[in-house]
Amino acid sequence: MAKLGRSAVGRREVLASALAATTLSTAVNAARGISRRKPNFVIILCDDLGYGDLGAFGGTAIKTPRLDRMAREGMVLTDYYAPASVCTPSRAGMLTGCYAVRSGMARGVLYPGAPGGLKQDFPTVARALKPDYATAHIGKWHLGDHAPFLPTDHGFDEYFGIPYSHDMLPLPLQEAKAGDAAPRVSSVDYPNLQQQFCAQAESFIERNQDRPFFLNLWLSAPHLPEIPTKSFAGRSAAGAYGDVVMEIDSIVGRVLDKLKACGLDRDTMVVFTSDNGPWFEGSAGGLRQRKNGGGFDGGYRVPCIVRQPGTIRAGARSDAIVMGIDFMPTFCSMAGVALPPGPPLDGRDISSVLTRNGATPHQELVLFVEEDVVAIRTQRWKYVIADWYGRTLDTLEKRGWPQLYDMQADRSESYSVASLHPDVLAAMQARLQRARAEFEPLRRGKSNIVTPRQSKIPGIIKD
Structure with a gap:
């Protein structure tokens, strides 16, 4: 990829x-009798x-x-x-x-x-x-x-x-x-x-x-x-x-x-x-x-x-x-x-x-909070790694709670299906890493994402 x-x-x-x-538009417009102005x-x-x-x-x-x-x-x-x-x-x-x-x-x-x-x-x-x-x-x-x-x-x-x-x-x-x-x-x-x-x-x-x-x-x-x-x-x-x-x-x-x-x-x-x-x-x-x-x-x-x-x-x-x-x-x-x-x-x-009414030309869209990549959207899937919790932009990724959403079935992003689609999750995580590699060098300030303290609750990383 x-x-x-x-x-x-x-x-x-x-x-x-x-x-x-322009060539196609000119031909079509001429056939329809439509103005050829830009x-x-x-x-x-x-x-x-x-x-x-x-x-x-x-x-x-x-x-x-x-x-x-x-x-x-x-x-x-x-x-x-x-x-x-x-x-x-x-x-x-x-x-x-x-x-x-x-x-x-x-x-x-x-x-x-x-x-x-x-x-x-x-x-x-x-x-x-x-x-x-x-x-x-x-x-x-x-x-x-x-x-x-x-x-x-x-x-x-x-x-x-x-x-x-x-x-x-x-x-x-x-x-x-x-x-x-x-x-x-x-x-x-x-x-x-x-x-x-x-x-x-x-x-x-x-x-x-x-x-x-x-x-x-x-x-x-x-x-x-x-x-x-x-x-x-x-x-x-x-x-x-x-x-x-x-x-x-x-x-x-x-x-x-x-x-x-x-x-x-x-x-x-x-x-x-x-x-x-x-x-x-x-x-x-x-x-x-x-x-x-x-x-x-x-x-x-x-x-x-x-x-x-x-x-x-x-x-x-x-x-x-x-x-x-x-x-x-x-x-x-x-x-x-x-x-x-x-x-x-x-x-x-x-x-x-x-x-x-053609297909999207995008492989993915990248969503930012300021300079931080916080989500990746493809035509079907959405992978979210950060959300505001209190006054901090908290990382879901480093907590081990992967948030993968099927946007065709769950527009409200209510239920992560990461446990059901590990292959999709891996692909979306790879997309996010590539986005970070692309945009991190352009950063002008510190990240807003806060890394959490390690949880002491066994099994908390399970989806």
């Missing part, structure tokens, strides 16, 4: 895939939305009619993983196509005034799509609150948003164009913040409807505090959290309506997802753990819907394991552009998953 590092997508492989995808890409990213908060993923507490309709018109990715279980490393992974340990953004979240951020020379999807694409980042950023770490330092033509979560102070509303020495700053109107983000996104779409564009609409909700706009306050039986999710649902509808009004419906791939699982409120949909948990799915596995009429079949569902790191190589492939030079990509081109 190939080592993990060699299984990461090389930039030559992505370019070859991009050329092949596709637009829109990522609508929520902050702390849970797997079980949407009707399309089994939620019943909150009404989400526009997202449910988006799911009927596109594809539901049931086994989509955020790149991390907290926002800064997750957003770094989505933007760069790499696990955050490669970019130096894995160690927790950035707070106001943090001296660093995502390095200016680190490749991003926005930079990769230039100069063919107009690019904008609207909403929450959380990858550095000052130059040279702002969106306009990473390939975005324009930026309107907040530098970090809206519970952090002081909270400026920043606005900048590429080349500006510093962003313009104004005060935040909390109840109308998400509405402002949506209006800016609509304006960007209108202004760039005649050329390909890439738009990040990264909402700062439903992260606490939940402050819905006036027209949604008090409407949900799920309280303020539900009000905000209903507001998000309407924002998605407005964006899709704007694309259709501009004649861009079939030319635009829209992705809706979350940066990680739910925090104090929200539903993990029966998944184990929540935001900033250990190696279990509730912090990583989040809703994901992808829509592009004529390209993605309506009503499709896929259980292929995919992750936010996949969007960079996928967008580049579909746009027919080369990736800029840089570190190995961990993401894969998932265009075959989206357009043909």
Whole structure:
């Protein structure tokens, strides 16, 4: 079996895939009479939305009619993983196509005034799509609150948003164009913040409807505090959290309506997802753990819907394991552009998953708590080695309690089947060791995993 590092997508492989995808797309579109322009890409990213908060993923507490309709018109990715279980490393992974340990953004979240951020020379999807694409980042950023770490330092033509979560102070509303020495700053109107983000996104779409564009609409909700706009306050039986999710649902509808009004419906791939699982409120949909948990799915596995009429079949569902790191190589492939030079990509081109309901291109996904590898997920199996116990990230591996889960039979990760499948356990442990060998040299800080004292209870290592 190939080592993990060699299984990461090389930039030559992505370019070859991009050329092949472009040739095929041109032929198919010509046959269908579809526009031959490069596709637009829109990522609508929520902050702390849970797997079980949407009707399309089994939620019943909150009404989400526009997202449910988006799911009927596109594809539901049931086994989509955020790149991390907290926002800064997750957003770094989505933007760069790499696990955050490669970019130096894995160690927790950035707070106001943090001296660093995502390095200016680190490749991003926005930079990769230039100069063919107009690019904008609207909403929450959380990858550095000052130059040279702002969106306009990473390939975005324009930026309107907040530098970090809206519970952090002081909270400026920043606005900048590429080349500006510093962003313009104004005060935040909390109840109308998400509405402002949506209006800016609509304006960007209108202004760039005649050329390909890439738009990040990264909402700062439903992260606490939940402050819905006036027209949604008090409407949900799920309280303020539900009000905000209903507001998000309407924002998605407005964006899709704007694309259709501009004649861009079939030319635009829209992705809706979350940066990680739910925090104090929200539903993990029966998944184990929540935001900033250990190696279990509730912090990583989040809703994901992808829509592009004529390209993605309506009503499709896929259980292929995919992750936010996949969007960079996928967008580049579909746009027919080369990736800029840089570190190995961990993401894969998932265009075959989206357009043909194909199998996952991943041999495995690696889950991290900061810089520690804590779990490995393959299409069927999940191996978890660490979880929070009290204030420590406790090792299950060194306690001798192997946690192997059959994800086809036990989505909630309730029962380890290590004793039933020793061969699978050995293979998953080998995968984890290869991942450690790949990523440990990139570590910038100490491990969070605590080695337990040796147990005195006979037979405790039995599964």
